[in-house]
Amino acid sequence: MRSAERCRKLVGAIAALNLPETRIMEVCGTHTMAIAEAGIRSLLPGKVQLLSGPGCPVCVTPPEDIDAVLDLSGEKDLILTSYGDMLRVPGSRRGDSLLRRKALGADVRIVYSPMDALDLAADEPKKQVVFLGIGFETTAPGTAAAVLQARERGLKNFSVLSMLKSVEPALRALMAMDDFAVDGFLCPGHVATIIGEEGFRFLPEEYRMPAVIGGFEPDEILFAVYLLLLQIAEKKPQIQNAYPRAVRPEGNPTARRMMEGCFTLTDARWRGLGEIPASGFTLRDELSAYNAAKRFSLTPGAAALQSGCRCGDVICGKLRPDGCPLFGKACTPEDPVGPCMVSSEGACAAAYKYGGQE
Amino acid sequence: MEEIITLDYGSGGKKTSRLIEKHIVPRFDNEALKSLGDGAVIPGGEMLAFSTDSFVVDPLFFPGGNIGKLAVCGTVNDVAMCGAEPKYLSCSLILEEGLPLETLERVLEAMGDAAEAAGVCIVTGDTKVVDRGRGDKLYINTAGIGVMRHPLPGLAAVRPGDAVIVSGTVGDHGTAVMLARSGMMQGDVRSDCAALNRLTEAMLSNVSSVRILRDPTRGGLATTLNEFAEGQRFGIELEEDAIPVRPEVQASCDMLGLEPIYCANEGKLVCLCAAGDAEKLLDVMRARPEGENAAIIGRVTEEAAGRVVMKTGLGGRRILQKLAGAQLPRIC
Amino acid sequence: MCLAIPLKLIEINGNDAVGEAMGMRRKVRVDLISEPKIGDYVMVHAGFAIERLAEEQALEDLETWEELQHALG
Numbered sequence: 001m002r003s004a005e006r007c008r009k010l011v012g013a014i015a016a017l018n019l020p021e022t023r024i025m026e027v028c029g030t031h032t033m034a035i036a037e038a039g040i041r042s043l044l045p046g047k048v049q050l051l052s053g054p055g056c057p058v059c060v061t062p063p064e065d066i067d068a069v070l071d072l073s074g075e076k077d078l079i080l081t082s083y084g085d086m087l088r089v090p091g092s093r094r095g096d097s098l099l100r101r102k103a104l105g106a107d108v109r110i111v112y113s114p115m116d117a118l119d120l121a122a123d124e125p126k127k128q129v130v131f132l133g134i135g136f137e138t139t140a141p142g143t144a145a146a147v148l149q150a151r152e153r154g155l156k157n158f159s160v161l162s163m164l165k166s167v168e169p170a171l172r173a174l175m176a177m178d179d180f181a182v183d184g185f186l187c188p189g190h191v192a193t194i195i196g197e198e199g200f201r202f203l204p205e206e207y208r209m210p211a212v213i214g215g216f217e218p219d220e221i222l223f224a225v226y227l228l229l230l231q232i233a234e235k236k237p238q239i240q241n242a243y244p245r246a247v248r249p250e251g252n253p254t255a256r257r258m259m260e261g262c263f264t265l266t267d268a269r270w271r272g273l274g275e276i277p278a279s280g281f282t283l284r285d286e287l288s289a290y291n292a293a294k295r296f297s298l299t300p301g302a303a304a305l306q307s308g309c310r311c312g313d314v315i316c317g318k319l320r321p322d323g324c325p326l327f328g329k330a331c332t333p334e335d336p337v338g339p340c341m342v343s344s345e346g347a348c349a350a351a352y353k354y355g356g357q358e
Numbered sequence: 359m360e361e362i363i364t365l366d367y368g369s370g371g372k373k374t375s376r377l378i379e380k381h382i383v384p385r386f387d388n389e390a391l392k393s394l395g396d397g398a399v400i401p402g403g404e405m406l407a408f409s410t411d412s413f414v415v416d417p418l419f420f421p422g423g424n425i426g427k428l429a430v431c432g433t434v435n436d437v438a439m440c441g442a443e444p445k446y447l448s449c450s451l452i453l454e455e456g457l458p459l460e461t462l463e464r465v466l467e468a469m470g471d472a473a474e475a476a477g478v479c480i481v482t483g484d485t486k487v488v489d490r491g492r493g494d495k496l497y498i499n500t501a502g503i504g505v506m507r508h509p510l511p512g513l514a515a516v517r518p519g520d521a522v523i524v525s526g527t528v529g530d531h532g533t534a535v536m537l538a539r540s541g542m543m544q545g546d547v548r549s550d551c552a553a554l555n556r557l558t559e560a561m562l563s564n565v566s567s568v569r570i571l572r573d574p575t576r577g578g579l580a581t582t583l584n585e586f587a588e589g590q591r592f593g594i595e596l597e598e599d600a601i602p603v604r605p606e607v608q609a610s611c612d613m614l615g616l617e618p619i620y621c622a623n624e625g626k627l628v629c630l631c632a633a634g635d636a637e638k639l640l641d642v643m644r645a646r647p648e649g650e651n652a653a654i655i656g657r658v659t660e661e662a663a664g665r666v667v668m669k670t671g672l673g674g675r676r677i678l679q680k681l682a683g684a685q686l687p688r689i690c
Numbered sequence: 691m692c693l694a695i696p697l698k699l700i701e702i703n704g705n706d707a708v709g710e711a712m713g714m715r716r717k718v719r720v721d722l723i724s725e726p727k728i729g730d731y732v733m734v735h736a737g738f739a740i741e742r743l744a745e746e747q748a749l750e751d752l753e754t755w756e757e758l759q760h761a762l763g
Contacts, residue, residue: 007672030693039674083736084615112540112614113737115719135736138694142738145705145721190694193733193741218672245744246733252741255722333679344615355667355677545714609712612695 003219010222011043017233023049023181024228025317027167028188029056029345030216036350038218040225048229051317052347054170055188057135058085059315059339059346060270061163063092064300066339069132069161070096072296073106079124081117082132084110085344090336092304114146114160121150121158130292133162133281137199138190140164140281141255144262147283147290161292162281166265167191168202169279173270174316175207182317184210184228186221189243194259196251197241204237215243262287269303271339272312311338314347321351328352361459368453368487377485381463385470390446390481400446400481405506407442409433412499418461420538422531422548425498426465428624430472430480431553432575433502438555439571439627441562442504447473449483449500454493465496476553478502508562515569518592520658521636525557525627525643526550526651527602528579532621533610540614546606552625557648565639567632574628577681578620582628583666584680593662596678599671600655620681630658694735696743699728709734 026032032052035041041050054060070091073080080098087099087110102108107127111117114131121129133143143160150158167188174180187200192213203211210231214224224242231237241247259281268280283291292298305312308326313319321327321340331337333352340346366373383391390400413429430447437444449469453462473480480500530550537547554573562568574582579601587594603618611618625648631639636654643649659667666678697709697718707726709718719738720726732739 004671004673037670037676038672039670039676042674043672113719115717115737138735138740141722141740142719142736145719145738148721190733190735190740218670218674246741248741252722254724255740258722353677353679355675545712547714605712606714609714613711613714613716615693 006219007043007222010219010226014048014222014226014229015045017229019045019047019229019233021047021049022183022229022232023051024184024186024225024232025051025053025182026186026214027053027055027171028191029059029343030190031055031186031188031214031221032345032347032350034216034218035221036354038221039354040218040221043222044225050186050225051182051320052314052350053174053317054270054273054315056315056340056343056345056347057139057163057165058089058343059311060165060170060272061134061339062269062271062300062303063306064302064304065163065269067091067093067304068298068300070098070101072130072161072292072298073098073101073108075128075296077126078128078130079107079109079120080130080132081109081111081120083112083134086132086134088333088336088342089339090306090342092306094306094337095335114143115149118146118150118153118155118158121155122153125157127157128295129158130296131158131160133160133164135164136167136188136191137194137259138188140263141194141252141259144258147262147287148258150290151287159290159292159295160283161298162263162283164263164281165268165270166279166281168199169276170270170273171203173273173276175209177316179318183232184212184237186224186228187211187213189213189215189220189246192241192243192247192251194251194255196247197239197249199251200239204239208237210237212240213243213247215246272315306337309338311340311348314340321348324348363453363455363457363459363462363487365455365487365489368485374485381459382466382483382485385466386449386473386480387470388479388481390479405509407437407440407504407506408501409436409440410499410501411436412497414494414497415535416494417535417538418465418495420549421534423551423624424465424468425496426468427472427551429498429500430469430476430478431551431624433500434476434478434553434555435573435627437502437504438553438558439573440504440506441508441510441558441571442506443559444476444478444502444504444555447478447480447500447502449480449498451483451485452493452497452499453485453487454495455487455490457495462496465498472553476555507559510562510568510570512570513586513590516586516590516592516630516658517632518658518660519633520569520630521633521639521654522583522594522596522656522658523629523631523636523639523643524579524602524653524655525554525649526625527604527607528574528623528626529603529607529611529618529621531624532578533607533614533616533618535622536614536616537610545610547604547610550623550625552648554625554627554648557643557646558627560642560646561629561639564642565631565635567635568639569630571627571629574623574626576622578618578622579628580619580666580678581680584678586630587664587666589664591663593659593664594656594666595659595662596656596666596668598668600653602651602653619678633657694733694740696731697734697739699726699730699732699739702726702728707739709739
């Protein structure tokens, strides 16, 4: 799949467009990492800036929400299950993370799927098993399916703490910001698998914003970037699918039905973007038995920010990771101030690991 | 009833003696051990290499090996990396109350076999038993002594242009253990756990310009190369496509959200040598089973001092950092 | 959170399936796929197949790619 030849041609084609100063933004943590890993930025012309936006679901979770998770993890007879990505993310108190709580005795376990958490709940009837649901539309349908399975299997000790969020409201909030100046969006390939090309049509139609859905291999990314830059050069905003192998125009209706059947969209706080209406996936009332926030009466505290942390600006693409005064100095993956440096999909983590903008 | 380790086995009394005489000594069979003194008295050489390591791997048994084999090979390799011929090992066991004896026997068997295969003797040791819940089944500490044969000049001798050579495929062990822990996948990934002393002897007796050897265990290849370059006046540049990785290891890493260059190896070494000797060294290495997939993966550079840079197949460049903390599997 | 890999379905049992790539096998849930069949290639994320893949190869048969090929010469 990695075709050096194809990439070479695409790099040449992009250069040949001879664009003036152009800013494009990706909004997918996996794109953030794949782009950094493949050194894509070093292959683009200097005038084309590829920014990272709010694509890392861990990074956009506000500190007070993480604090609520950390406090929950310490509950007696409770097993907190989470994807590995979350383990090192600090809350509002520096150094406080699930990894640290685990070392202090909290029962925190890494799972690869919500189904693992379900099986754990079946194996440990005397304990409460909470699954930390983090992600966007790619992850929400699977989480929904797991909740339905829990109901079918009659598992009373299983619940989901949903921090799942929707991409579209974030993009709208971004574009509503005064200083927002991006010429086109590279759209997340696997979110698009679920919501389809249709799910991103609002970008060209309501905002005249060029948009291309991209895959994750280096040649797929370059292909999508090329098409996006071409739209910008020709001033013809549309929604294009550069990942047709996995994305259909209508997306995956089965997955969407599952997701919409189990979740409703409620107001949610995003780091960097503030409170966005109808942007967080919350379990519907009829499934509230599986809603961990209700079961454990969790009410996140007031907004609490780590001092000096600029993650909010990085998430909105206003600040490049290496532009943050803390980057690589006070804030490193071993000792992070905010999530962007330590989330497996964080822009700062990618920049630190792969060398950033070269 | 299944025989299990109880606190009595660690008390130093009859049960301890029985454990040693019946289960440990026969498997480590050698004269120095048989006398069962407090320490072993063994003949030595002028310069010695000495190393120690503790082994706490979970699970105890994984495809390609177990904690016992690991404990022997790990310490043999540390001594071999110094340019020494490993000779004697100590073996300290910390057993958790409730451990089935059968499990211990399997581990000891593996240690005896590994020692024999490597040509070393386990000449002294200790056994303790801790209360249930105070030790995760079994911990092993081994220390090893070897006789210096080929003193290596170390990082001070490294020059721009030097070749970076790895003895085979990377990431096998770490991936195998992660898979065994995740319990959800089956496949052909096996730990590469192996003793490398015969390989190092062949390398060092045939090529004189080897600067340094190291086995990239925790943190993987990327971390070890960073340890070489850190704070030095040279950098290291790697060719991504030249790094040997088994397809099934790559596939498993993709599934787990890991990277092979950050996964532990227990049967591989990396070395820096003069550019002119690289091809010859490669031939020597490939002639041995432990080195059959040896490859030149990069070179030492004047630029990017102190750093490790990787050229991707597409001509992009990325900086490789050390592994920050424990490698947590990514799902997303 | 989009990390996903393509797997080929080699066993299906209701909503529980087994997917395979390069000799590695793992459990996959197919609740989100309509009428999954043995031999289907699917994109798997967090233990769930999120979509059936049109085919295994990327980009080769794309109309757009073909146009691009012409444009690039």
